[in-house]
Amino acid sequence: MNDPVVALADIAKSYRRGGQAVPVLTCLSFTIAAGEFLALMGPSGSGKSTLLNLIAGIDRPDSGRLVVAGQDIGRLAEAELADWRARHVGFIFQFYNLMPVLSARENVELPLLLKNLPVAERRRRAGDALAMVGLADRLEHRPAELSGGQQQRVAIARALIADPTLIVADEPTGDLDRESADDILKLLQRLNAELGKTVIMVTHDPHAAGHAHAIMHLEKGELSGREAVGSGAGGG
Amino acid sequence: MIAALVWRNAFRHKLRTLLTVTGLTVAVLAFGLLSTVVDAWYAGAESASAARLVTRNAISLVFPLPLAYKNKIRAVDGVRDITTSNWFGGVYKEPKNFFPQFAVEAESYLRLYPEYVLDDDERRAFLRDRRGAIVGSRLAATYGFKVGDIVALKGTIFPGPWEFVVRGIYRGGKPNTDVSQMVFHWDYVNETITKRIPRRANQVGVFVVAIDPERAAEVSLAIDKEFKNSAYETLTETEKAFQLGFVSMTEAIVVAIRIVSYLVIAIILAVMANTMAMTVRERTAEYATLKALGFGPGFVAALIFGESLAIAAVGGVLGIAATFPVAQIFGAAMGSLFPVFLVSPETVGLQLLCSLAVGFLAALLPARRAARVNIVEGLRSVG
Ligand SMILES: Nc1ncnc2c1ncn2[C@@H]1O[C@H](COP(=O)(O)OP(=O)(O)OP(=O)(O)O)[C@@H](O)[C@H]1O
Numbered sequence: 278m279n280d281p282v283v284a285l286a287d288i289a290k291s292y293r294r295g296g297q298a299v300p301v302l303t304c305l306s307f308t309i310a311a312g313e314f315l316a317l318m319g320p321s322g323s324g325k326s327t328l329l330n331l332i333a334g335i336d337r338p339d340s341g342r343l344v345v346a347g348q349d350i351g352r353l354a355e356a357e358l359a360d361w362r363a364r365h366v367g368f369i370f371q372f373y374n375l376m377p378v379l380s381a382r383e384n385v386e387l388p389l390l391l392k393n394l395p396v397a398e399r400r401r402r403a404g405d406a407l408a409m410v411g412l413a414d415r416l417e418h419r420p421a422e423l424s425g426g427q428q429q430r431v432a433i434a435r436a437l438i439a440d441p442t443l444i445v446a447d448e449p450t451g452d453l454d455r456e457s458a459d460d461i462l463k464l465l466q467r468l469n470a471e472l473g474k475t476v477i478m479v480t481h482d483p484h485a486a487g488h489a490h491a492i493m494h495l496e497k498g499e500l501s502g503r504e505a506v507g508s509g510a511g512g513g
Numbered sequence: 514m515i516a517a518l519v520w521r522n523a524f525r526h527k528l529r530t531l532l533t534v535t536g537l538t539v540a541v542l543a544f545g546l547l548s549t550v551v552d553a554w555y556a557g558a559e560s561a562s563a564a565r566l567v568t569r570n571a572i573s574l575v576f577p578l579p580l581a582y583k584n585k586i587r588a589v590d591g592v593r594d595i596t597t598s599n600w601f602g603g604v605y606k607e608p609k610n611f612f613p614q615f616a617v618e619a620e621s622y623l624r625l626y627p628e629y630v631l632d633d634d635e636r637r638a639f640l641r642d643r644r645g646a647i648v649g650s651r652l653a654a655t656y657g658f659k660v661g662d663i664v665a666l667k668g669t670i671f672p673g674p675w676e677f678v679v680r681g682i683y684r685g686g687k688p689n690t691d692v693s694q695m696v697f698h699w700d701y702v703n704e705t706i707t708k709r710i711p712r713r714a715n716q717v718g719v720f721v722v723a724i725d726p727e728r729a730a731e732v733s734l735a736i737d738k739e740f741k742n743s744a745y746e747t748l749t750e751t752e753k754a755f756q757l758g759f760v761s762m763t764e765a766i767v768v769a770i771r772i773v774s775y776l777v778i779a780i781i782l783a784v785m786a787n788t789m790a791m792t793v794r795e796r797t798a799e800y801a802t803l804k805a806l807g808f809g810p811g812f813v814a815a816l817i818f819g820e821s822l823a824i825a826a827v828g829g830v831l832g833i834a835a836t837f838p839v840a841q842i843f844g845a846a847m848g849s850l851f852p853v854f855l856v857s858p859e860t861v862g863l864q865l866l867c868s869l870a871v872g873f874l875a876a877l878l879p880a881r882r883a884a885r886v887n888i889v890e891g892l893r894s895v896g
């Protein structure tokens with residue numbers, strides 16, 4: 278049995294809107310096991326992105342305990358949290374969020390600037406990561422010179438490069454056609470299966486969710502169900 | 514790679530950066546020209562020698578001193594040499610053709626002003642010819658004066674028509690030597706004016722006294738004491754103080770020019786700050802992404818400072834580079850109004866400092882804003 282990589286206990290989060298607190302998440306508790314590939318589904322506005330942001334350490338809960346990758350991240354100061362993210366979290370965004378002025382290789386290298394690595398080593402690793410996502414021949418292309426699917430593959434290489442514990446993806450295929458989306462989903466499956474990364478993916482698309490091991494449903498900020506996909510292992 | 518990121522970001526919006534750089538270049542150039550104008554204003558005082566005193570009538574420069582004072586001053590302890598100088602104020606063809614003319618005691622004058630460099634034969638020719646004159650190289654270039662030319666002046670202070678023969682063209686011994694003056698013999702002027710207005714015989718504008726610089730104060734006091742309670746009391750000061758006395762009459766203009774030059778910089782700062790603010794607002798999602806990846810607020814701020822300083826440095830360097838040729842053209846166009854029009858190292862230093870200050874200050878608020886961007890909100894700002 279695997280230790281949980283993510284453990285939430287009584288997590289609540291609300292946003293202020295016009296001086297009034299609007300609750301988004303109310304008293305959430307669950308765990309995600311190491312090595313899992315979890316899809317998070319739910320209607321628009323149900324709090325999926327909010328939940329993912331909390332787990333990824335880019336937002337803070339109002340209350341509750343949040344342990345991710347062995348760290349109670351609610352207790353970390355801002356700078357410690359940034360360090361922690363650099364070590365443990367790989368981000369994949371719906372709109373790729375690459376630096377437009379950097380080449381594919383430089384974009385992938387970016388997170389390594391936070392590690393003390395020689396330039397040659399950084400370059401080599403970035404090249405390897407891009408080769409792994411099938412872009413060995415696009416190293417010097419700028420994002421604008423790549424298709425959406427290719428850009429998302431660069432983003433995946435960037436998410437991988439620092440060898441994080443977990444990968445969070447907020448609608449990674451939301452802006453892609455079916456074919457490119459399938460490439461991305463297969464890549465995420467590979468990261469999960471071959472590299473053992475825990476993957477949490479928010480999606481609207483049942484087809485995309487079908488690539489995960491398990492699907493968790495969120496409704497109005499509460500967990501409304503969790504099911505295993507096909508023969509994939511369910512989570513605790 | 515960080516440098517590449519900063520540099521490429523700076524030139525991401527080609528047109529916007531081009532306009533900003535152009536603005537900076539023009540502002541730095543304008544600043545440089547204005548501060549060179551101010552320098553030119555003070556050039557006379559700057560080139561003044563600490564080894565020379567000027568003795569004038571204590572009441573006002575307009576009143577002369579008796580020639581007889583010369584020997585008395587020479588006898589004062591600490592005085593090494595002495596010459597006389599008179600502002601002539603003649604008009605060459607038209608009043609707008611202004612240049613300084615001095616009627617001097619030629620031999621001693623050239624001794625006291627070694628920075629007026631003359632060829633030996635020209636020097637001899639000048640000293641030999643009582644109607645002879647020497648002109649500065651710049652003045653000669655402006656009006657096309659050549660050795661042997663006759664220069665006719667209409668007298669104002671010394672009424673009547675005057676004619677002088679150019680016997681030499683002097684060069685500046687130092688870069689800031691005034692080479693736009695005309696110098697001729699006081700003997701000749703004195704003799705002629707005595708015929709025309711007898712009561713004005715043997716009157717001298719000022720005495721220029723050579724001294725040991727360390728004894729300036731002491732010797733000045735001693736000279737003035739010599740003539741205390743006489744019909745013509747004297748005021749003796751260093752040449753620099755004497756020159757500054759002229760400049761201070763126009764101090765308000767100089768102050769106005771200074772203010773304008775800094776206003777130009779303030780305006781370009783506002784433009785630049787606006788550019789940076791716009792840039793940072795557009796890139797909110799990128800900065801949020803960098804922070805999500807684990808980069809700290811300091812890194813994000815450094816990117817923005819770097820970008821702003823890079824743009825400012827490019828504009829500043831172009832502006833400084835443009836200052837030299839433009840100052841040369843400007844100085845030539847001003848003719849003898851600004852006898853010395855040189856871009857000083859101080860001006861270049863100030864230009865550089867202003868550019869970097871603009872780069873730094875323009876980035877201050879945008880960098881602060883970007884460093885503090887909330888990651889989640891920043892990421893939501895993606896189009
Ligand atoms: N910064 C914010 N300020 C105010 N309200 C917010 C903020 N972020 C999220 N919300 C609100 O919180 C709720 C949940 O938002 P969230 O983005 O987590 O939903 P979601 O499930 O990801 O929706 P979608 O599927 O549309 O992406 C929504 O009602 C949203 O309007």
Ligand SMILES: [Mg+2]
Pocket residue numbers: 325326327447
């Ligand atoms: Mg969302």
